Amino acid sequence: MPKSKRNREVTLSKTKKKGREHKEAIVNAIREAVEKYSSVYVFSFENMRNLKFKEFREQLKPTSRFFLGSNKVMQVALGRSAADEIRPGIYKVSKLLRGDSGLFLSNMPKEEVESLFNKYEDYDFARTGSIATEKVELPEGPLEQFTHEMEPFLRKQGMPVRLNKGVIELVSDFVVCEEGKPLSPESARILRLLGIKMATFRLHLICRWSPEDFELYKEGLEDSDVESA
Numbered sequence: 126m127p128k129s130k131r132n133r134e135v136t137l138s139k140t141k142k143k144g145r146e147h148k149e150a151i152v153n154a155i156r157e158a159v160e161k162y163s164s165v166y167v168f169s170f171e172n173m174r175n176l177k178f179k180e181f182r183e184q185l186k187p188t189s190r191f192f193l194g195s196n197k198v199m200q201v202a203l204g205r206s207a208a209d210e211i212r213p214g215i216y217k218v219s220k221l222l223r224g225d226s227g228l229f230l231s232n233m234p235k236e237e238v239e240s241l242f243n244k245y246e247d248y249d250f251a252r253t254g255s256i257a258t259e260k261v262e263l264p265e266g267p268l269e270q271f272t273h274e275m276e277p278f279l280r281k282q283g284m285p286v287r288l289n290k291g292v293i294e295l296v297s298d299f300v301v302c303e304e305g306k307p308l309s310p311e312s313a314r315i316l317r318l319l320g321i322k323m324a325t326f327r328l329h330l331i332c333r334w335s336p337e338d339f340e341l342y343k344e345g346l347e348d349s350d351v352e353s354a
Contacts, residue, residue: 148198155202155228156211158190162230165203167221167331168242169343172255172324177247181328185241189231196222218334226331235333239342242330251323253310258323261301261316267294271318282311 159165170178182191192199203219204210210219222228231238251257263284269292271279276293279286285296301319302312308323316323330342 151198152202155192158230163232163335165218165334166229167218167226168229169226169329169331172326174249174326177326188233192228199228214339215334217339221331242328245328247326248322249324250317251308253308253313255308255324257302257304257306257308260304263295263299265295265297267292282315
């Protein structure tokens with residue numbers, strides 16, 4: 126009698142091996158990059174937009190390289206302490222890889238890097254759970270920017286609407302969102318329909334390491350924070 130497929134054991138060794146090999150590849154790539162590039166930066170990001178980040182990364186590809194992913198893997202690559210760091214003083218960079226952060230390695234002058242990161246920002250539609258940057262309120266009356274086919278959809282988003290001679294109109298004032306409060310899924314959809322962008326994708330430099338020196342950028346961080354992290 127043939128064995129039941131339901132009772133067949135499945136080994137996870139291949140999956141684990143693949144995951145381990147992937148991490149080792151990242152560690153090796155980071156270590157090779159440290160040797161290739163003159164400076165190593167830690168940066169943080171807010172409202173990440175993958176497509177926009179990819180464009181920014183491609184723009185700097187000839188002179189630089191980005192690493193995003195597991196902070197722990199990046200820390201292992203650099204060394205978590207002075208005892209296992211791969212270059213003198215670079216463990217300080219490792220200590221600042223927290224939360225939404227990544228590594229940027231470059232041969233560009235530091236003034237050029239600072240200028241690029243400080244100036245970079247891109248606006249996009251806010252997602253559910255994002256904090257509203259302003260109050261948006263629609264007054265009672267016609268919504269001529271929408272076609273009549275949109276009326277059922279707008280009603281599902283909680284808007285008090287009706288059709289009046291083929292024109293959608295609000296029967297009362299409607300608050301889409303309040304400043305400082307999280308956006309509901311409905312609010313996020315309405316803002317997108319209105320063309321209102323509340324999310325700003327930004328990159329912030331936290332620190333810079335080179336064989337000659339180490340520099341903190343982020344306000345409120347001191348050398349003691351690096352030592353105790």
